[in-house]
């Protein structure tokens with residue numbers, strides 16, 4: 001879900017101007033966990049370039065990004081083969097307690113920054129010096145012009161060649177509960193088909209947020225639905241929320257939850273890199289959703305651990 005994402009543009013603040021003054025507000029005695037510690041940063045010490053610049057350039061202009069994606073999808077193929085060979089295997093926590101698993105195999109894939117590369121939208125924000133907002137994001141989605149994430153399309157074709165159904169669980173927004181053929185679904189379908197993805201005519205395999213009443217940002221209800229009909233071999237995504245529920249908490253809680261299931265990474269859970277946005281970034285600023293850009297940037301900068309800050 002991208003509605004509460006805040007990207008920050010601080011064009012008028014000089015780059016690393018003036019000295020940085022840090023005051024830890026954690027109680028003395030070290031009782032607060034690290035994520036609760038806030039560090040007051042002087043406004044003038046906040047970096048001045050668009051917050052997205054390096055992240056977007058890494059995605060668009062580095063061979064390293066391309067290689068990391070292809071490595072992840074290469075691993076996904078091997079994991080798919082292993083999962084197919086073990087009829088008791090499931091990658092979905094929602095399916096772990098099931099007495100019997102369905103016979104038909106499926107993989108669940110996220111779309112944005114997993115299959116579809118939206119870096120042109122992110123780059124446009126940098127070029128125009130604008131923050132993310134829902135209307136501009138929706139306009140981009142409706143264009144249906146995203147390219148494929150490196151390795152994703154070959155992996156989809158490989159899975160389908162093995163008789164595996166690919167279900168796309170995305171937080172692109174259907175906007176009206178009950179609308180299974182929303183404008184964003186239609187443009188997404190058109191985008192995928194233009195990239196060479198074949199979509200079933202009989203079954204709706206694109207499950208967007210708000211298509212049904214209880215399909216919120218948390219993808220658990222949609223994974224549960226898929227789990228009723230399919231054995232879920234793999235989950236593929238770029239955000240912790242693509243793998244488990246209840247992750248919009250705080251960095252420490254997320255780390256504990258991820259580590260509880262660490263054995264699944266690379267086996268049933270395949271993570272793609274996304275340095276541009278995600279729940280990882282949203283939880284850094286705390287639960288408030290209506291921070292000013294400068295307040296959000298201040299809070300994020302306060303999360304940095306400098307040389308004198310033990311991790």
Ligand SMILES: [Mg+2]
Nearest residue numbers: 110112113238
């Ligand atoms: Mg995504």
